[in-house]
Amino acid sequence: QVQLVESGGGLVQAGDSLRLSCAASGQPFSNYAMGWFRQAPGKERELVAAISWSGSSTSYGDFVKGRFTISRDNGKNTVYLQMNSLKPDDTAVYYCAASDKYSLVVRTTLYDYWGQGTQVTVSS
Secondary structure, three states, rough: OEEEEEOOEEEEEOOOOOOEOOOOOOOOHHHOOOEEEEOOOOOOOOOEEEEEEOOOEEHHHHHHHOEEEEEOOOOOOOOEEHHHHHHHHEEEEHHHHOOOOOOOOOOHOEEEEEEEEEEEEEOO
């Protein structure tokens, strides 16, 4: 079992930046591939970014287009999502997730543990 707690969401204007954090507790953090997902009202949950156990590999949703960066600090049991050049379309609840199935996981269904989510709202 691993517990995940997100923080860092909020209300910002278009073009601003935010950094989300996800603190993990429970099993050794470095055993888990980590991901950030988002879900807007009326839409399916989608991958924002994923990072491998060691942090050496990453994957991003097509819509990111170089604006976001995922990173992790295994010593602090924390994964981050740096979001720059935010757009109103980025408005959603952002979730952190953990998977022990593969070193890098991009499919929503392969994640076993989820945080409660943090709201990101981008005004125009």
